[in-house]
Amino acid sequence: MSVASDEVTLAAERVEEFTGRVGSIRESLHKVIVGQNDTIDELLVCALTGSHALLVGVPGLAKTLMVKALASAFDWKFARVQFTPDLMPSDITGYELLGRSDDGDPRMVFREGPVFANLVLADEINRAAPKTQSALLEAMAERHVTVGGHTYDLPTPFLVIATQNPIEQEGTYPLPEAQLDRFMMEIRVGYPTPEQEQQVVAMTTAGPTKMPTSALDKEMFLQLQELVYATPLPPNVSAYAVALCGASRPDDARAAGISKEYLSWGAGPRGSQNLVLAAKARALLEGRTTPTTEDVRAVAHPILRHRVIVNHRAIGDSITSQEVIDQLLNEVSA
Structure with a gap:
């Protein structure tokens, strides 16, 4: 067998392994999320390319549940930040406070903020002031934060999914075009069909929603990303x-x-x-x-x-x- 045919065979085997592993993730997500096939596939595309996503949809369409299920399916550390007008940049990135070293001397100690997670849900990102929005968007672009003159790397993989409510605009701060460009996709979440909605009602009124589990560790995920x-x-x-x-x-x-x-x-x-x-x-x-x-x-x-x-x-x-x-x-x- 030639070298070229060996490479084709190897490529086919790797693609088959890729589709098998990601297919199991997709199936586990559909056990929690009814319908929304395109939305789930678009979120998977963002995750597999190491890119960020903006979810736009009215309340009650399971946007938060989708993001939590995605983090659970990949076995990632998950953090949710509810954006409000009084949210400060340090509430996202973390802050320094006075502490003590091992020998008892006073020193500044860094406390990590919620951005130090594999998947960060920025809920209603347009409700926070531009300065706070910029703190998160800087982390998205640079994959690190700087506090007190020190730079701290964010974990790998790192993905931000932000949500926006397209109806209620009072008291919001629309993201500038340059910041919107940091998101790979603007994913619009629509209403379910009557049949899907009936299934959602039956599932959610029968008990707590069970999050998906995954045997895919972070090293395997990074190989898929590569x-x-x-x-x-x-x-x-x-x-x-x-x-x-x-x-x-x-x-x-x-x-x-x-x-x-x-x-x-x-x-x-x-x-x-x-x-x-x-x-x-x-x-x-x-x-x-x-x-x-x-x-x-x-x-x-x-x-x-x-x-x-x-x-x-x-x-x-x-x-x-x-x-x-x-x-x-x-x-x-x-």
């Missing part, structure tokens, strides 16, 4: 991701007509990077060794919807970012 990054990237897939983002920029020579008319800003290079990463993860989730342009199209909405900023004309004409992305997918050829 496989996502090592997945080969066909040139046409990266070219399509770049073309899609370029078409969303109203001042770009490649801009689509709808972008020039209805957008103030389009997706930057991080949009292209995330489209490719998510396409790789999606391909592996489906048991394929390489991503295709169809994978890019499948993840385009959650990745681009918070990166394309509509202008006043779009608001006046009731054109949403979702509709702009639909048109871009129609116009930009794969």
Whole structure:
């Protein structure tokens, strides 16, 4: 057998192992969460690429339960922070206080905040003041926090999932576009079907919800994450991701007509990077060794919807970012 065929066989075996392990995680999540198939898959894509997610949905759609179940399924340390207007940055990152060393001398001791977890749920992130939001978003970008002149690394893996309520806007501080760009996906959680809702009612009124368990340790998870990054990237897939983002920029020579008319800003290079990463993860989730342009199209909405900023004309004409992305997918050829 040739070296090339050996590599193909090894790749196929690794993908089969990947889909088997992640498939068991997915099944365990569905035992707790009824429906929401796309939401669960998008959360898995974010986790497997080491990226952060923004969950948007009205209260009562099990957003918190999804995040807790995800942490339990991966056997991760979980922390939840309820964002409020009086929340301070030190309530997230931690703080220094006066203590004593082993020999009894006074010294400053660092107490870790809830950000020192593998999965951090930032509940209603837009209710905290911008300074507090920035403390978390800095940790998301740098993977460490600095307190009292000392830098402390965050654990690996590290994932932030923030939630927002799209209805109640009074007393909120909307995230600036530059901070929204730190999230790989804006995942919109919808209402269940009548049949799913009936199943939810039956499950939740029969007793406490049992969280999923996992035999997948952190080392195994990091190996799965490495496989996502090592997945080969066909040139046409990266070219399509770049073309899609370029078409969303109203001042770009490649801009689509709808972008020039209805957008103030389009997706930057991080949009292209995330489209490719998510396409790789999606391909592996489906048991394929390489991503295709169809994978890019499948993840385009959650990745681009918070990166394309509509202008006043779009608001006046009731054109949403979702509709702009639909048109871009129609116009930009794969």
